[in-house]
Amino acid sequence: MAEFLKIYEDKPNEAAIKKVVDVLRNGGLIIYPTDTVYGLGCDITNTKALERVAKIKNIKLEKSNFSFICHDLSNLSVYVKQIDTATFKILKRALPGPYTFILPGNNDLPKEFRKKKTVGIRIPDNNIAIEIVRMLGNPIVSTSIHDDDEVLEYSTDPELIFEKWQNRVDLVIDGGYGDNVGSTVIDLSGYEPIVVREGKGNTDIF
Numbered sequence: 001m002a003e004f005l006k007i008y009e010d011k012p013n014e015a016a017i018k019k020v021v022d023v024l025r026n027g028g029l030i031i032y033p034t035d036t037v038y039g040l041g042c043d044i045t046n047t048k049a050l051e052r053v054a055k056i057k058n059i060k061l062e063k064s065n066f067s068f069i070c071h072d073l074s075n076l077s078v079y080v081k082q083i084d085t086a087t088f089k090i091l092k093r094a095l096p097g098p099y100t101f102i103l104p105g106n107n108d109l110p111k112e113f114r115k116k117k118t119v120g121i122r123i124p125d126n127n128i129a130i131e132i133v134r135m136l137g138n139p140i141v142s143t144s145i146h147d148d149d150e151v152l153e154y155s156t157d158p159e160l161i162f163e164k165w166q167n168r169v170d171l172v173i174d175g176g177y178g179d180n181v182g183s184t185v186i187d188l189s190g191y192e193p194i195v196v197r198e199g200k201g202n203t204d205i206f
Contacts, residue, residue: 002031002166004158005081006174008022009033012131021135023171025180029053031145032132033175034124036183038161040169041142044068050112050141056168057143061112066141067100067120067183071133079119079139081106087188090206094186096125097193098200102187118189128175144182156180 003023007016020030024043029052031040040056042049054061070076073091076083081104082089091101105119113119122142124130145161158174160181165172184201187194193206 002162002169002172003048003171004162004166005171007128009082009127009144009175012128017128017131017135020122020132024049024132024136024140028170029056029168030132031161031169031172032129032182033126033158033173033178034110034122035126035143036094036124036179036181037156038147038158038178039067039069039129039142040165041069042141043136044110044139044141047110050110053115053143059159062115064143065120066143067122068139069122069124069129069133070139071130071144072123075133075139076103076121079105079109080121083188090186090188090193093124093205094201096130097123098125098183100183100185102185102189106188111204118187120185122183124183128173146168 007013007015022031025032029042029049031038040053042053051059053066054064063176066140098123100120102118102120106118156178162172179200182199184199184203185196187196
């Protein structure tokens with residue numbers, strides 16, 4: 001059964017964050033808060049953990065569209081091709097925030113994602129998520145646990161989330177109530193920004 005761990009978003013406890021990071025480094029799956037809905041995440045460098053996430057979502061790993069959660073813009077260069085000034089300005093303006101940006105992937109992507117031309121990048125405006133990734137030292141792969149055909153409370157109330165997921169993941173973080181609106185998805189892989197999905201993030205900034 002998963003551990004249920006309370007962490008306060010305004011000042012995440014370092015020992016608690018370390019406990020989360022240890023779970024990730026050992027191939028565990030976590031459910032954690034973001035600035036939108038709660039997410040299901042694992043260490044991007046751990047193949048077995050990635051396969052577990054794909055199995056839960058009932059998709060083939062190589063066909064998945066998981067987001068990469070980074071802690072700041074310097075993280076991007078690890079897996080994304082060099083971006084131009086205009087694109088960088090958009091990212092700088094919007095992040096951290098409730099956006100997923102689709103960007104061209106580079107040749108250093110983990111082998112599971114090597115065939116992908118693009119990747120979805122997130123830097124959520126949530127101290128818990130940011131500190132986990134910062135301490136881990138590399139991005140985590142993430143997917144929303146919100147499903148349109150389920151009761152919305154499952155994506156917002158950590159106790160209900162724990163009830164439902166306790167036997168499928170290793171740790172559930174209680175970071176307070178989440179939102180039930182996903183991130184705004186913007187495709188920056190072409191010549192002009194394209195809004196793929198309108199979510200919590202305001203599209204007027206583009």
